[in-house]
Amino acid sequence: MPRHRLYLIAVLALILVSATLGYCSRDVEISVPAVAPHSYGKALRQAHDGLPGAARVLYQQLQRGDLTPIRRAALYAELPNYPSPKALELARLDLQHDDPMVRRAAIESIRRLLPAGQRSLVLGPMLDDDEQSVRFAAVDALLGLDADAIGLYFGPLQQALEAYQQALLEQPEDSAAQVHLARLYLHEDDYAHAALALQRSLQLSPQNLDALAVQVRLLERQGLHDESRQVLAKALALQPDSAFLQHDLGLWLNRHQQTEYALLAFARAVELEPENTDYRYMLAVTLHQLEQVEAAQKQLQTILDRQPASRNARLLLIQYWKETGQLQNVQVLLAELERQNPDDPILQQGL
Template identity: 75%
Template sequence: MPRRRLLLIALSLLILVPGVLGYLWRTPQPAAPVLPPHSYAKALRQAHDGQPGAARVLYQQLQRSDLPPIRRAALYAELPSYPSPQALKLARQDLEHDDPIVRRAAINSIARLLPAAQRSLVLGPLLEDDEQSVRFAIVDALLGLDPDDIGLYFGPLQEALEQYQQTLEQQPDDAAAQVHLARLYMHEQAYAQASAALERSLALAPEGLDALATQVRLLERQGQHDASRQVLAKALALRPDSAFLQYQLGLWLSRHEQHEYALLALSRAVELEPDNSDYRYTLAVTLHRLEQVQAAQQQLETLLNRQPANRRARVLLIQYWKETGQLQNVQILLAELEQQNPDDPVLQQGL
């Protein structure tokens, strides 16, 4: 072999061998931690069931960047049960998410996390969002706020509200859309337009419960209280075992200061649909209003046994236990809350 070729081979080995040995002897770097495939479903179930550590695992999932939008959006349905500065930070970040479904889910979550006075400051800028459905979600989140709470966003909100109404007007064959349209018109006290929208909805679905409930509220807004009662009475005569209608009757009676009779209707609604948290919560509030405090506490205890993650019921029961001086029960509820979410604002108040 020629001398020149031997020199080239030797030189190549001098260059390659140190690199190969360095690769073989290098200290391996730890791989980035990967969450197991089941961690999402496990975390979602843990949050939904109010298990210890629920807030922590929920926040961890929202910090992931590899979740499909539909899964990410599902997490926001649970987030309002675990309020904290971290929860709000995560939700605010997703107001800029690329997918509208995630932005809408974050909007709905923030609307439940923040009091009215702060809501428009966080959500108002999205009235300029490029996606129409996102702008309409902001309208739903801000509707009903006082003009002072809406502040600088009053003009953009009215513009988006008008666009929302125009879009729903173009869906005359959608019963649910017409009910929503009626509610938007009621907000503006445009009662004739609201009534027309409800008539369209009921023509499409004569037994539509949402439409019937909205019709009751519309008649009340116009001072037609007897007519509103008759709408409920007629519907209940046809479906006396409807938990929804019994609940609506209870609400109507409460609005008209007939709390003793409301109690009967609300109790019937809970009997017909015992797992409905709204029905049982309202029953507890009505019992407390009638100074049946122990019975109210029992209803909230039942609700928490069925739904440990129901923070609204937990906070109210803490208040009721405090009123009766049963501080040991308060401590138990606070300890459970701390296990779920150690950063919950209620914990800062203590006993």
């Protein structure tokens, strides 16, 4: 065969191979994306249900740049159950997110991830955020810290708190806003203004349970304990099957060193609203205070059976199992936790 024909065949073959490889690589890039479209919903369910690998997939989703703000915010509702340096790093990055919804969600997540002493260093700068709602979210996250914990952000916090109060004052027809305003005044021991805010709220909504609970605390803070009890008694007479009021009664009895009676109120709250893990958790704590350790363990195990992602219930149950020397049960709980989140700080402590 003449040499020029061999050369032509070789060139055509090279072109054909190059074109085929280019098409194949393009096809692979399209058909196998880095993150499957359905993976967000699957990851969110995995985290919410406390399934193995939950932390890993949750972190992966938070590293995506294509999620809508509402989807991103939903991930932050789950993140506090999966603490680690990586979790904190991701949340801190989203304090600079373009959307205020995401910044607020990151603030709330960090509030639950960090102990009080470390919170102001991370969230203090958010008191100067351009968006008012984000500044107010930072105020809510920092309230209750002492002056030493707030540190250099004491002045900015006071300024933001005053602006927050003014904004709520301008919503006199919003019952929930007035309850929140009362809480802010109560934090500052401004009892007169707190009472006025509660009065406005209860005029708008006489059966507002949140308002009644804050009213009880306000009266207690002023030393009016009989009056606070009467507020609760009156509310319970009108709504005896309110799990919220039964729980609040239990809290009141606990604060007044009547733990045995508090136990009855907490048990009633759980009976009325068995799916409420906060109520069941408080029942477990009270049972433990009364040295009914086995019953407390059963309540915490019920929480984990229904919500395996509940880290607080898991850690408290680990503590209670340790107290009774049931180290095999401790190992089971730790092994489940490691499958959920191998970087959880508690795993570094061992038994």
